[in-house]
Amino acid sequence: MKLYGYFRSSAAWRLRIALALKGAAYDNVFCHLRKGEQRDPAYLALNPQGLLPTLQLDDGTVLTQSLAILEWLEETHPEPAILPRTALARAAARAFALAIACEIHPAQNSGVLERLRTDAGFDQTRVTAWAARVIDEGLTACEALVRNRPGRFLFGDTPTIAEICLVPQLGNARRFGVDVTRFPRLLAAEAAAMELPAFVAATPQRQPDAE
Amino acid sequence: MKLYGYFRSSAAWRLRIALALKGAAYDNVFCHLRKGEQRDPAYLALNPQGLLPTLQLDDGTVLTQSLAILEWLEETHPEPAILPRTALARAAARAFALAIACEIHPAQNSGVLERLRTDAGFDQTRVTAWAARVIDEGLTACEALVRNRPGRFLFGDTPTIAEICLVPQLGNARRFGVDVTRFPRLLAAEAAAMELPAFVAATPQRQPDAE
Numbered sequence: 476m477k478l479y480g481y482f483r484s485s486a487a488w489r490l491r492i493a494l495a496l497k498g499a500a501y502d503n504v505f506c507h508l509r510k511g512e513q514r515d516p517a518y519l520a521l522n523p524q525g526l527l528p529t530l531q532l533d534d535g536t537v538l539t540q541s542l543a544i545l546e547w548l549e550e551t552h553p554e555p556a557i558l559p560r561t562a563l564a565r566a567a568a569r570a571f572a573l574a575i576a577c578e579i580h581p582a583q584n585s586g587v588l589e590r591l592r593t594d595a596g597f598d599q600t601r602v603t604a605w606a607a608r609v610i611d612e613g614l615t616a617c618e619a620l621v622r623n624r625p626g627r628f629l630f631g632d633t634p635t636i637a638e639i640c641l642v643p644q645l646g647n648a649r650r651f652g653v654d655v656t657r658f659p660r661l662l663a664a665e666a667a668a669m670e671l672p673a674f675v676a677a678t679p680q681r682q683p684d685a686e
Numbered sequence: 687m688k689l690y691g692y693f694r695s696s697a698a699w700r701l702r703i704a705l706a707l708k709g710a711a712y713d714n715v716f717c718h719l720r721k722g723e724q725r726d727p728a729y730l731a732l733n734p735q736g737l738l739p740t741l742q743l744d745d746g747t748v749l750t751q752s753l754a755i756l757e758w759l760e761e762t763h764p765e766p767a768i769l770p771r772t773a774l775a776r777a778a779a780r781a782f783a784l785a786i787a788c789e790i791h792p793a794q795n796s797g798v799l800e801r802l803r804t805d806a807g808f809d810q811t812r813v814t815a816w817a818a819r820v821i822d823e824g825l826t827a828c829e830a831l832v833r834n835r836p837g838r839f840l841f842g843d844t845p846t847i848a849e850i851c852l853v854p855q856l857g858n859a860r861r862f863g864v865d866v867t868r869f870p871r872l873l874a875a876e877a878a879a880m881e882l883p884a885f886v887a888a889t890p891q892r893q894p895d896a897e
Contacts, residue, residue, distance in 0.1 A: 523830030524785060536774060539831075540788070543780035550773040562761040563747060569754035574735060576784075577751070581792035582801075590793075594816060595806040605805060619734030620750075 476501040479521070479529040481508045482682035485580065485643035486541040487528040491682075492639045493545050495673035497552040501530075505684040508585060542576055545636055557639060559630050568630040571620055572640040579613030579644060583651070607651040614648060617641070618658040627667040629660075638668045646679065687712040690732070690740040692719045693893035696791065696854035697752040698739040702893075703850045704756050706884035708763040712741075716895040719796060753787055756847055768850060770841050779841040782831055783851040790824030790855060794862070818862040825859060828852070829869040838878040840871075849879045857890065 478494065478501045480487030494501055506512045506527055513525045522529045522539050530538040538544045549558055558565045581587065583606040591597040591605060621629050621637075629637040645665050648655050655662060668674045679685055689705065689712045691698030705712055717723045717738055724736045733740045733750050741749040749755045760768055769776045792798065794817040802808040802816060832840050832848075840848040856876050859866050866873060879885045890896055 524789065524827040526789070538774075538777050538781065540781035540784040542788070543777050543784055546780055547773055547777035550776070562758055563749075565761070566749050566754050566758040569757055570749065570751035573751040573754055573787075577753070577788050577792055578735060578737070578797075581788055582798055586789075587793055587798070590816070590820075591806070594812075594819075595802070595808070597806070601805075605801070608805075609801075616735040 476533065477504050477531045478502070479504045479506050479518070479527060479531070480682075481506055481527050482679040482685040484508060484527040485647055486526070486576075488643035488646070488677055488679065489541045489639050490528050490530065490544055491677035492642065492673055493548055493557055493636075495676050496555060496557060496634065496639075496671075497548055499548065499552055503683065507684070542572065542636070545639065555633060557635050559635060564630055568635045568637045571617065571629060572636040574613070574617055574620060575640040575644045578616075579610055580647075582609040582613075583647065603651055606647075607653050610644070610648045610651055610653050611657075614644070614653070614655070614658050614661060618661055621664075622660050624660070627664075629664045634668050634671065634674070638664055638674075641665060642668055642674060642677075687744065688715050688742045689713070690715045690717050690729070690738060690742070691893075692717055692738055693890040693896040695719065695738040696858055697737070697787075699854035699857070699888055699890065700752045700850050701739050701741065701755055702888035703853065703884055704759055704768055704847075706887050707766060707768060707845065707850075707882075708759055710759065710763055714894065718895070753783065753847070756850065766844060768846050770846060775841055779846045779848045782828065782840060783847040785824070785828050785831060786851040786855045789827075790821055791858075793820040793824075794858065814862055817858075818864050821855070821859045821862055821864050822868075825855070825864070825866070825869050825872060829872055832875075833871050835871070838875075840875045845879050845882065845885070849875055849885075852876060853879055853885060853888075 478490060480503060506518060512518060513527060519525055521537050528541055530544050538547060559568050588602050588606060591602055626632060628634050641661060642665055645655055689701060691714060717729060723729060724738060730736055732748050739752055741755050749758060770779055799813050799817060802813055837843060839845050852872060853876055856866055
């Protein structure tokens, strides 16, 4: 498999974690977002959305959208599981992941931030303030979703898609200057995750294309 | 079950379609977004994100995030299926649904549009132009994702989460004045879906709280 990614893409970061947890071998193909390589016609032919990540299988099949790829990985490489065992617990873990992937990440991702520059005339200070506020409000809701959940991880004794989405989002939060100490349950889950080699190896600064 | 929804919420619309397809009985609880009822403390206790929809089971269990609820429905009410049968086809259908739910919908949903009014000082004309552009670009990518797929529906002979997300998003597109005739494959799938009673019954204008 080939993973088209970028060290700082938090959606690619999710997949790096999951592929490492599953022990699935893959080759990296780097797509430099800042240089606009995601808009190259050759990349758009693979991924018409011009987004990262893309996972290309050895037979050429192309998979897009990180959460869809996580579900595919779970179905094709079931151990260790990244979803809880019961339907209700799976719904809760998926809801937490989607609270990040559908509510926080899109509103602070490069697409919307670029539109704020071009359509709204925001300078970098206002762009950063927008992103920080979106993340702060979103993580406040995420903390409320899991505040009373026991255990080392958010949904049981092992990491799930919840931590796979949370850890990169906390990375973005710090990058935009959000005070993450307001989210103790989230930080506890992150700390548990970061004891695992798969989470450590997936961090942006460990990637070959890191700047 | 109780579905907390609003006639115009496209995320609640997704669930109305799926519940009808599955033949799952539920009661409506209306939460008036324009009046801000999603920020009532009683509602926030159920759904800390203050978003629609919420599905509350008869034992009080609360499920949030429409795509997580769709997966739960598929696991607990498997027939008729709203996901294809093979892992690769499921990945493609989920990727299409997420291309709407993670890339289009959040950037044109009431949260971001309200921020554009308050943080960027946009008037209604600029808000509408922003939403229309986001939807137009997003649906252009969606059309490219499925342009060459055969069949009445996007992923086989029956509707899946792809149409469940597409039909409400096309509804939003028209509401914001997007020229949807540029998306013939999407419109063909919508037309096929709208021959089914579950899709007809779920439209906003058929809801008891429609204005």
